[in-house]
Amino acid sequence: MKALTWHGKSDIRCESVPDPEIQDGRDAIIKVTACAICGSDLHIFDGMIPDMHSGDIVGHETMGEVVEVGRDNKALKVGDRVVVPFTISCGECYFCKRGFYSGCERSNPDREKAAKLWGNSPAGLFGYSHLLGGYSGGQAEYLRVPYADVGPIKVPDGLSDEQVLFLSDIFPTxxxxxxxxxxxxxxxxxxxxxxxxxxxxxxxxxxxxxxxxxxxxxxxxxxxxxxxxxxxxxxxxxxxxxxxxxxxxxxxxxxxxxxxxxxxxxxxxxxxxxxxxxxxxxxxxxxxxxxxxxxxxxxxxxxxxxxxxxxxxxxxxxxxxxxxxxxxxxxxAQTPVQAYLPKLLERIEKGEIDPSFVITHRATLEEGPELYKTFRDKKDGCIKVVLKP
Missing domain, CATH: 3.40.50.720 (NAD(P)-binding Rossmann-like Domain)
Incomplete structure (x- = not known):
């Protein structure tokens, strides 16, 4: 598949990488139908985020169609349209049970690294360094979603991708x-x-x-x-x-x-x-x-x-x-996205807000590396970029 990958400061590339695979029974694989470049991604682009590895797939604002589901995942089925929160959360630990999903105790396999820097570890995040799990991000054609029976929210048929995509991060934040x-x-x-x-x-x-x-x-x-x-x-x-x-x-x-x-x-x-x-x-x-x-x-x-x-x-x-x-x-806080999703989806459905108002640029993955520069440099009136693989 094609994906946007990090290779150093100011060096994002669109490359061919291996397709993701189910690794756990609660996983799901989604075919990405829309993803976005976040302001937080610019910190990666500018070399501000530690423990990035060359070739890491970036991006954490993602939605798409479920194409494969792990054997233990009873919440999703193939064909579901879903928005994926940028926070990866198990739904079962002390913090998840209290709605503090971005403090999940289980989803960061590199939690000891994070604890050395911050005193304790937050949840794992998509596409955001090996301090936070080293998970592949969603600026790609396909994405593996861990704990997919907890995080993703199903999208009603009457709403477009652009209306709901930002439920993944910037609207809840x-x-x-x-x-x-x-x-x-x-x-x-x-x-x-x-x-x-x-x-x-x-x-x-x-x-x-x-x-x-x-x-x-x-x-x-x-x-x-x-x-x-x-x-x-x-x-x-x-x-x-x-x-x-x-x-x-x-x-x-x-x-x-x-x-x-x-x-x-x-x-x-x-x-x-x-x-x-x-x-x-x-x-x-x-x-x-x-x-x-x-x-x-x-x-x-x-x-x-x-x-x-x-x-x-x-x-x-x-x-x-x-x-x-x-x-x-x-x-x-890093946003406990899952805690906000139901009420914010309801506001969109009622017409109280259409988050797509912020989009200024629409492009393909191949155009993504250049648009990172455009977004970072605030050129061409760029406020928000949506990529459609």
């Missing part, structure tokens, strides 16, 4: 970001990053009852799409973000702040961010947390900072004194 904010009537939510997850967070904040959303970015196409979703926008290259948010909230700050950017915050957005970039480039730091610092300062007293942007290591100079003295609450 953006929704969780807003959900973490404990939104009350009249609340103002500030969101850093108007990429795909940020766009989902904007719409989700309004779905959950926010009165105002302030969205921060600098890319014109992203800011325009945010405004279409009802947000007021700020350009971090043109505006002093702290001053403007204080002005817009009468000096109080946003009720909750969402970091939908993560480790690769733009280095032009502040002196601290430029220092972060130098430290990462010289191996004196692992992440660039400028946005997180700004979100803390812009949050009102006893507000919430919701973090869904990806961070990987040790973060420097976080204003924790500000957080503790002003009573901030932090909420963050």
């Amino acid at each position: 953006g929704y969780m970001a807003a959900d973490f904010c404990n939104i009350q009537p009249g609340d103002t939510i500030a969101i850093w990053g108007c990429g795909p997850v940020g766009q989902m967070a904007i719409r989700s904040a309004f779905l959950l009852g926010a009165e105002r959303v302030i969205a921060i970015d600098t890319v014109p196409e992203r800011l325009a799409l945010a405004r279409e979703g009802g947000a007021e926008t700020l350009d971090f290259r043109a505006d002093n973000i702290y001053d403007r948010i204080m002005e817009m909230t009468r000096g109080r700050g946003a009720d909750a702040c969402i970091d939908a950017v993560g480790t690769e915050a733009d280095a032009m957005s502040g002196v601290d961010a430029m220092i972060d970039r130098v430290k990462v480039a010289t191996f004196l730091g692992t992440d660039r947390p400028h946005v997180l610092r700004q979100a803390i300062h812009c949050c009102r007293n006893f507000g919430t900072v919701s973090i869904v942007g990806v961070y990987g290591g040790l973060l420097d100079k976080i204003p924790f004194g500000s957080a503790i003295n002003r009573g901030l609450t932090f909420r963050m």
